[in-house]
Amino acid sequence: MRIITLAGSPRFPSRSSALLEYAREKLSALDVEVCHWHLHNFAPEDLLYARFDSPALKTLVAQLKEADGLIVATPVYKAAYSGALKTLLDLLPERALEGKVVLPLATGGTVAHLLAVDYALKPVLSALKAQEILHGVFADDSQVIDYQHKPHFTPNLQLRLDNALETFWQALHRRDVQVPTFHQPQGIAHA
Ligand SMILES: Cc1cc2nc3c(=O)[nH]c(=O)nc-3n(C[C@H](O)[C@H](O)[C@H](O)COP(=O)(O)O)c2cc1C
Structure with a gap:
Protein backbone atom coordinates (compact mmCIF):
# COMPACT_ATOMS: atom_id res chain seq x y z
CA MET A 1 0.00 0.00 0.00
CA ARG A 2 1.53 3.29 -1.09
CA ILE A 3 0.30 6.85 -0.75
CA ILE A 4 1.44 10.37 -1.56
CA THR A 5 1.15 13.24 0.90
CA LEU A 6 1.19 16.71 -0.62
CA ALA A 7 1.67 19.86 1.45
CA GLY A 8 -0.01 22.79 -0.27
CA SER A 9 1.21 25.61 1.95
CA PRO A 10 3.89 27.88 0.52
CA ARG A 11 5.25 28.10 4.06
CA PHE A 12 7.22 25.66 6.16
CA PRO A 13 6.84 24.87 8.98
CA SER A 14 3.14 25.28 8.64
CA ARG A 15 -0.07 24.32 10.37
CA SER A 16 -1.58 22.40 7.48
CA SER A 17 1.74 20.57 6.97
CA ALA A 18 1.64 19.57 10.64
CA LEU A 19 -1.64 17.73 9.96
CA LEU A 20 0.12 15.86 7.17
CA GLU A 21 3.10 15.03 9.35
CA TYR A 22 0.74 13.50 11.88
CA ALA A 23 -0.97 11.50 9.11
CA ARG A 24 2.40 10.27 7.83
CA GLU A 25 3.43 8.99 11.24
CA LYS A 26 0.12 7.20 11.80
CA LEU A 27 0.02 5.55 8.39
CA SER A 28 3.71 4.58 8.35
CA ALA A 29 3.07 2.71 11.62
CA LEU A 30 0.38 0.75 9.72
CA ASP A 31 2.92 -0.28 7.07
CA VAL A 32 1.69 2.18 4.49
CA GLU A 33 4.55 3.47 2.34
CA VAL A 34 4.37 7.26 2.27
CA CYS A 35 6.07 9.51 -0.31
CA HIS A 36 5.97 13.07 0.90
CA TRP A 37 5.85 16.11 -1.39
CA HIS A 38 5.70 19.82 -0.70
CA LEU A 39 5.74 22.90 -2.87
CA HIS A 40 9.41 23.54 -2.10
CA ASN A 41 10.25 20.41 -4.11
CA PHE A 42 9.43 22.43 -7.24
CA ALA A 43 11.31 25.32 -8.79
CA PRO A 44 8.97 28.32 -8.33
CA GLU A 45 9.37 29.34 -11.97
CA ASP A 46 8.33 25.85 -13.15
CA LEU A 47 5.05 26.31 -11.30
CA LEU A 48 4.54 29.96 -12.26
CA TYR A 49 5.35 29.46 -15.93
CA ALA A 50 3.45 26.15 -16.17
CA ARG A 51 6.46 24.09 -17.22
CA PHE A 52 5.04 20.65 -17.89
CA ASP A 53 8.56 19.30 -18.42
CA SER A 54 9.62 20.10 -14.83
CA PRO A 55 11.75 17.14 -13.63
CA ALA A 56 10.13 17.22 -10.16
CA LEU A 57 6.68 17.24 -11.75
CA LYS A 58 7.54 14.19 -13.86
CA THR A 59 8.68 12.33 -10.74
CA LEU A 60 5.52 13.25 -8.85
CA VAL A 61 3.31 12.14 -11.76
CA ALA A 62 5.16 8.82 -11.97
CA GLN A 63 4.80 8.26 -8.21
CA LEU A 64 1.12 9.18 -8.34
CA LYS A 65 0.57 6.53 -11.01
CA GLU A 66 1.87 3.86 -8.65
CA ALA A 67 0.08 5.20 -5.57
CA ASP A 68 -3.17 3.98 -4.05
CA GLY A 69 -4.09 7.24 -2.41
CA LEU A 70 -3.32 10.88 -1.80
CA ILE A 71 -3.60 13.12 1.25
CA VAL A 72 -3.47 16.78 0.31
CA ALA A 73 -3.24 19.57 2.88
CA THR A 74 -3.74 23.26 2.30
CA PRO A 75 -4.17 26.49 4.20
CA VAL A 76 -7.28 28.50 3.41
CA TYR A 77 -6.21 31.60 1.50
CA LYS A 78 -8.86 34.16 0.58
CA ALA A 79 -11.68 31.70 1.14
CA ALA A 80 -10.18 29.00 -1.08
CA TYR A 81 -7.12 26.73 -1.10
CA SER A 82 -3.65 28.20 -1.65
CA GLY A 83 -2.87 29.63 -5.07
CA ALA A 84 0.55 27.97 -4.96
CA LEU A 85 -1.13 24.57 -4.68
CA LYS A 86 -3.28 25.45 -7.69
CA THR A 87 -0.20 26.17 -9.80
CA LEU A 88 0.89 22.59 -9.14
CA LEU A 89 -2.52 20.92 -9.56
CA ASP A 90 -2.88 22.71 -12.91
CA LEU A 91 0.20 20.86 -14.20
CA LEU A 92 -1.04 17.37 -13.37
CA PRO A 93 -2.38 15.23 -16.21
CA GLU A 94 -6.16 15.15 -16.54
CA ARG A 95 -6.55 11.65 -15.06
CA ALA A 96 -3.75 11.96 -12.49
CA LEU A 97 -5.99 10.83 -9.62
CA GLU A 98 -7.83 8.07 -11.46
CA GLY A 99 -8.42 5.12 -9.13
CA LYS A 100 -7.05 6.96 -6.07
CA VAL A 101 -8.61 7.54 -2.70
CA VAL A 102 -8.10 11.17 -1.66
CA LEU A 103 -8.28 12.74 1.78
CA PRO A 104 -8.21 16.56 1.89
CA ASP A 141 -5.66 27.78 13.92
CA SER A 142 -6.55 27.60 17.61
CA GLN A 143 -6.75 23.79 17.32
CA VAL A 144 -3.15 23.47 16.16
CA ILE A 145 -1.26 23.94 19.41
CA ASP A 146 2.24 23.32 18.02
CA TYR A 147 3.38 23.05 14.42
CA GLN A 148 6.94 24.36 14.74
CA HIS A 149 8.27 21.29 16.51
CA LYS A 150 6.34 18.07 16.97
CA PRO A 151 2.72 18.46 15.81
CA HIS A 152 0.40 18.89 18.77
CA PHE A 153 -3.34 19.36 18.43
CA THR A 154 -6.36 19.81 20.66
CA PRO A 155 -7.98 16.48 21.62
CA ASN A 156 -10.97 17.28 19.40
CA LEU A 157 -8.82 17.81 16.31
CA GLN A 158 -6.71 14.76 17.07
CA LEU A 159 -9.84 12.63 17.33
CA ARG A 160 -11.21 13.96 14.03
CA LEU A 161 -7.86 13.29 12.35
CA ASP A 162 -7.68 9.76 13.76
CA ASN A 163 -11.19 9.03 12.50
CA ALA A 164 -10.42 10.45 9.05
CA LEU A 165 -7.20 8.44 8.82
CA GLU A 166 -8.98 5.26 9.78
CA THR A 167 -11.61 5.90 7.10
CA PHE A 168 -8.82 6.59 4.60
CA TRP A 169 -7.03 3.38 5.53
CA GLN A 170 -10.23 1.36 5.16
CA ALA A 171 -10.94 2.97 1.79
CA LEU A 172 -7.44 2.05 0.61
CA HIS A 173 -8.11 -1.56 1.53
CA ARG A 174 -11.55 -1.58 -0.10
CA ARG A 175 -9.87 -0.34 -3.24
CA ASP A 176 -7.41 -3.20 -3.02
CA VAL A 177 -10.14 -5.86 -3.13
CA GLN A 178 -10.27 -7.47 -6.57
CA VAL A 179 -13.49 -6.65 -8.36
CA PRO A 180 -14.73 -9.47 -10.63
CA THR A 181 -14.67 -8.51 -14.30
CA PHE A 182 -17.98 -7.59 -15.88
CA HIS A 183 -19.32 -10.15 -18.37
CA GLN A 184 -22.31 -9.90 -20.67
CA PRO A 185 -24.99 -12.34 -19.45
CA GLN A 186 -24.93 -15.54 -21.54
CA GLY A 187 -27.64 -16.15 -24.09
CA ILE A 188 -28.62 -12.58 -24.81
CA ALA A 189 -29.29 -12.56 -28.50
CA HIS A 190 -28.40 -9.42 -30.36
CA ALA A 191 -31.06 -8.46 -32.89
C1 LIG B 1 -2.53 35.31 2.42
C2 LIG B 1 -3.38 34.64 3.47
C3 LIG B 1 -4.74 34.59 3.29
C4 LIG B 1 -5.54 33.97 4.24
N1 LIG B 1 -6.89 33.91 4.03
C5 LIG B 1 -7.68 33.26 4.92
C6 LIG B 1 -9.09 33.12 4.69
O1 LIG B 1 -9.64 33.62 3.71
N2 LIG B 1 -9.82 32.40 5.58
C7 LIG B 1 -9.26 31.83 6.69
O2 LIG B 1 -9.97 31.17 7.44
N3 LIG B 1 -7.93 31.96 6.95
C8 LIG B 1 -7.12 32.65 6.09
N4 LIG B 1 -5.78 32.77 6.33
C9 LIG B 1 -5.21 32.13 7.54
C10 LIG B 1 -4.59 30.78 7.18
O3 LIG B 1 -5.47 29.98 6.43
C11 LIG B 1 -4.27 29.98 8.45
O4 LIG B 1 -3.44 30.71 9.30
C12 LIG B 1 -3.65 28.64 8.08
O5 LIG B 1 -3.66 27.80 9.22
C13 LIG B 1 -2.23 28.76 7.56
O6 LIG B 1 -1.78 27.48 7.21
P1 LIG B 1 -0.24 27.14 6.95
O7 LIG B 1 0.46 27.46 8.26
O8 LIG B 1 -0.24 25.68 6.63
O9 LIG B 1 0.21 28.03 5.82
C14 LIG B 1 -4.97 33.41 5.41
C15 LIG B 1 -3.58 33.52 5.60
C16 LIG B 1 -2.79 34.13 4.66
C17 LIG B 1 -1.29 34.21 4.87
Whole structure:
Protein backbone atom coordinates (compact mmCIF):
# COMPACT_ATOMS: atom_id res chain seq x y z
CA MET A 1 0.00 0.00 0.00
CA ARG A 2 1.53 3.29 -1.09
CA ILE A 3 0.30 6.85 -0.75
CA ILE A 4 1.44 10.37 -1.56
CA THR A 5 1.15 13.24 0.90
CA LEU A 6 1.19 16.71 -0.62
CA ALA A 7 1.67 19.86 1.45
CA GLY A 8 -0.01 22.79 -0.27
CA SER A 9 1.21 25.61 1.95
CA PRO A 10 3.89 27.88 0.52
CA ARG A 11 5.25 28.10 4.06
CA PHE A 12 7.22 25.66 6.16
CA PRO A 13 6.84 24.87 8.98
CA SER A 14 3.14 25.28 8.64
CA ARG A 15 -0.07 24.32 10.37
CA SER A 16 -1.58 22.40 7.48
CA SER A 17 1.74 20.57 6.97
CA ALA A 18 1.64 19.57 10.64
CA LEU A 19 -1.64 17.73 9.96
CA LEU A 20 0.12 15.86 7.17
CA GLU A 21 3.10 15.03 9.35
CA TYR A 22 0.74 13.50 11.88
CA ALA A 23 -0.97 11.50 9.11
CA ARG A 24 2.40 10.27 7.83
CA GLU A 25 3.43 8.99 11.24
CA LYS A 26 0.12 7.20 11.80
CA LEU A 27 0.02 5.55 8.39
CA SER A 28 3.71 4.58 8.35
CA ALA A 29 3.07 2.71 11.62
CA LEU A 30 0.38 0.75 9.72
CA ASP A 31 2.92 -0.28 7.07
CA VAL A 32 1.69 2.18 4.49
CA GLU A 33 4.55 3.47 2.34
CA VAL A 34 4.37 7.26 2.27
CA CYS A 35 6.07 9.51 -0.31
CA HIS A 36 5.97 13.07 0.90
CA TRP A 37 5.85 16.11 -1.39
CA HIS A 38 5.70 19.82 -0.70
CA LEU A 39 5.74 22.90 -2.87
CA HIS A 40 9.41 23.54 -2.10
CA ASN A 41 10.25 20.41 -4.11
CA PHE A 42 9.43 22.43 -7.24
CA ALA A 43 11.31 25.32 -8.79
CA PRO A 44 8.97 28.32 -8.33
CA GLU A 45 9.37 29.34 -11.97
CA ASP A 46 8.33 25.85 -13.15
CA LEU A 47 5.05 26.31 -11.30
CA LEU A 48 4.54 29.96 -12.26
CA TYR A 49 5.35 29.46 -15.93
CA ALA A 50 3.45 26.15 -16.17
CA ARG A 51 6.46 24.09 -17.22
CA PHE A 52 5.04 20.65 -17.89
CA ASP A 53 8.56 19.30 -18.42
CA SER A 54 9.62 20.10 -14.83
CA PRO A 55 11.75 17.14 -13.63
CA ALA A 56 10.13 17.22 -10.16
CA LEU A 57 6.68 17.24 -11.75
CA LYS A 58 7.54 14.19 -13.86
CA THR A 59 8.68 12.33 -10.74
CA LEU A 60 5.52 13.25 -8.85
CA VAL A 61 3.31 12.14 -11.76
CA ALA A 62 5.16 8.82 -11.97
CA GLN A 63 4.80 8.26 -8.21
CA LEU A 64 1.12 9.18 -8.34
CA LYS A 65 0.57 6.53 -11.01
CA GLU A 66 1.87 3.86 -8.65
CA ALA A 67 0.08 5.20 -5.57
CA ASP A 68 -3.17 3.98 -4.05
CA GLY A 69 -4.09 7.24 -2.41
CA LEU A 70 -3.32 10.88 -1.80
CA ILE A 71 -3.60 13.12 1.25
CA VAL A 72 -3.47 16.78 0.31
CA ALA A 73 -3.24 19.57 2.88
CA THR A 74 -3.74 23.26 2.30
CA PRO A 75 -4.17 26.49 4.20
CA VAL A 76 -7.28 28.50 3.41
CA TYR A 77 -6.21 31.60 1.50
CA LYS A 78 -8.86 34.16 0.58
CA ALA A 79 -11.68 31.70 1.14
CA ALA A 80 -10.18 29.00 -1.08
CA TYR A 81 -7.12 26.73 -1.10
CA SER A 82 -3.65 28.20 -1.65
CA GLY A 83 -2.87 29.63 -5.07
CA ALA A 84 0.55 27.97 -4.96
CA LEU A 85 -1.13 24.57 -4.68
CA LYS A 86 -3.28 25.45 -7.69
CA THR A 87 -0.20 26.17 -9.80
CA LEU A 88 0.89 22.59 -9.14
CA LEU A 89 -2.52 20.92 -9.56
CA ASP A 90 -2.88 22.71 -12.91
CA LEU A 91 0.20 20.86 -14.20
CA LEU A 92 -1.04 17.37 -13.37
CA PRO A 93 -2.38 15.23 -16.21
CA GLU A 94 -6.16 15.15 -16.54
CA ARG A 95 -6.55 11.65 -15.06
CA ALA A 96 -3.75 11.96 -12.49
CA LEU A 97 -5.99 10.83 -9.62
CA GLU A 98 -7.83 8.07 -11.46
CA GLY A 99 -8.42 5.12 -9.13
CA LYS A 100 -7.05 6.96 -6.07
CA VAL A 101 -8.61 7.54 -2.70
CA VAL A 102 -8.10 11.17 -1.66
CA LEU A 103 -8.28 12.74 1.78
CA PRO A 104 -8.21 16.56 1.89
CA LEU A 105 -7.01 18.43 4.99
CA ALA A 106 -7.15 22.17 5.58
CA THR A 107 -6.35 24.77 8.21
CA GLY A 108 -7.76 28.27 8.36
CA GLY A 109 -7.94 31.29 10.63
CA THR A 110 -11.71 31.17 10.86
CA VAL A 111 -14.38 28.46 10.84
CA ALA A 112 -16.35 30.77 8.56
CA HIS A 113 -14.29 29.21 5.75
CA LEU A 114 -14.82 25.65 6.88
CA LEU A 115 -16.40 24.74 3.55
CA ALA A 116 -13.55 26.00 1.37
CA VAL A 117 -12.36 22.43 0.78
CA ASP A 118 -15.82 21.35 -0.33
CA TYR A 119 -16.56 24.17 -2.75
CA ALA A 120 -13.02 24.94 -3.97
CA LEU A 121 -10.66 21.96 -3.67
CA LYS A 122 -12.98 18.99 -4.11
CA PRO A 123 -14.14 20.01 -7.62
CA VAL A 124 -10.49 20.11 -8.73
CA LEU A 125 -9.77 16.68 -7.24
CA SER A 126 -12.84 15.46 -9.00
CA ALA A 127 -11.69 16.98 -12.32
CA LEU A 128 -8.49 14.96 -11.87
CA LYS A 129 -10.76 11.87 -11.72
CA ALA A 130 -10.17 10.87 -8.11
CA GLN A 131 -12.04 7.63 -7.46
CA GLU A 132 -13.18 8.46 -3.93
CA ILE A 133 -12.82 11.84 -2.20
CA LEU A 134 -13.31 11.41 1.51
CA HIS A 135 -14.85 13.84 3.94
CA GLY A 136 -11.98 16.19 4.76
CA VAL A 137 -10.73 17.57 8.06
CA PHE A 138 -10.75 21.32 8.66
CA ALA A 139 -8.90 22.77 11.66
CA ASP A 140 -8.96 26.35 12.75
CA ASP A 141 -5.66 27.78 13.92
CA SER A 142 -6.55 27.60 17.61
CA GLN A 143 -6.75 23.79 17.32
CA VAL A 144 -3.15 23.47 16.16
CA ILE A 145 -1.26 23.94 19.41
CA ASP A 146 2.24 23.32 18.02
CA TYR A 147 3.38 23.05 14.42
CA GLN A 148 6.94 24.36 14.74
CA HIS A 149 8.27 21.29 16.51
CA LYS A 150 6.34 18.07 16.97
CA PRO A 151 2.72 18.46 15.81
CA HIS A 152 0.40 18.89 18.77
CA PHE A 153 -3.34 19.36 18.43
CA THR A 154 -6.36 19.81 20.66
CA PRO A 155 -7.98 16.48 21.62
CA ASN A 156 -10.97 17.28 19.40
CA LEU A 157 -8.82 17.81 16.31
CA GLN A 158 -6.71 14.76 17.07
CA LEU A 159 -9.84 12.63 17.33
CA ARG A 160 -11.21 13.96 14.03
CA LEU A 161 -7.86 13.29 12.35
CA ASP A 162 -7.68 9.76 13.76
CA ASN A 163 -11.19 9.03 12.50
CA ALA A 164 -10.42 10.45 9.05
CA LEU A 165 -7.20 8.44 8.82
CA GLU A 166 -8.98 5.26 9.78
CA THR A 167 -11.61 5.90 7.10
CA PHE A 168 -8.82 6.59 4.60
CA TRP A 169 -7.03 3.38 5.53
CA GLN A 170 -10.23 1.36 5.16
CA ALA A 171 -10.94 2.97 1.79
CA LEU A 172 -7.44 2.05 0.61
CA HIS A 173 -8.11 -1.56 1.53
CA ARG A 174 -11.55 -1.58 -0.10
CA ARG A 175 -9.87 -0.34 -3.24
CA ASP A 176 -7.41 -3.20 -3.02
CA VAL A 177 -10.14 -5.86 -3.13
CA GLN A 178 -10.27 -7.47 -6.57
CA VAL A 179 -13.49 -6.65 -8.36
CA PRO A 180 -14.73 -9.47 -10.63
CA THR A 181 -14.67 -8.51 -14.30
CA PHE A 182 -17.98 -7.59 -15.88
CA HIS A 183 -19.32 -10.15 -18.37
CA GLN A 184 -22.31 -9.90 -20.67
CA PRO A 185 -24.99 -12.34 -19.45
CA GLN A 186 -24.93 -15.54 -21.54
CA GLY A 187 -27.64 -16.15 -24.09
CA ILE A 188 -28.62 -12.58 -24.81
CA ALA A 189 -29.29 -12.56 -28.50
CA HIS A 190 -28.40 -9.42 -30.36
CA ALA A 191 -31.06 -8.46 -32.89
C1 LIG B 1 -2.53 35.31 2.42
C2 LIG B 1 -3.38 34.64 3.47
C3 LIG B 1 -4.74 34.59 3.29
C4 LIG B 1 -5.54 33.97 4.24
N1 LIG B 1 -6.89 33.91 4.03
C5 LIG B 1 -7.68 33.26 4.92
C6 LIG B 1 -9.09 33.12 4.69
O1 LIG B 1 -9.64 33.62 3.71
N2 LIG B 1 -9.82 32.40 5.58
C7 LIG B 1 -9.26 31.83 6.69
O2 LIG B 1 -9.97 31.17 7.44
N3 LIG B 1 -7.93 31.96 6.95
C8 LIG B 1 -7.12 32.65 6.09
N4 LIG B 1 -5.78 32.77 6.33
C9 LIG B 1 -5.21 32.13 7.54
C10 LIG B 1 -4.59 30.78 7.18
O3 LIG B 1 -5.47 29.98 6.43
C11 LIG B 1 -4.27 29.98 8.45
O4 LIG B 1 -3.44 30.71 9.30
C12 LIG B 1 -3.65 28.64 8.08
O5 LIG B 1 -3.66 27.80 9.22
C13 LIG B 1 -2.23 28.76 7.56
O6 LIG B 1 -1.78 27.48 7.21
P1 LIG B 1 -0.24 27.14 6.95
O7 LIG B 1 0.46 27.46 8.26
O8 LIG B 1 -0.24 25.68 6.63
O9 LIG B 1 0.21 28.03 5.82
C14 LIG B 1 -4.97 33.41 5.41
C15 LIG B 1 -3.58 33.52 5.60
C16 LIG B 1 -2.79 34.13 4.66
C17 LIG B 1 -1.29 34.21 4.87
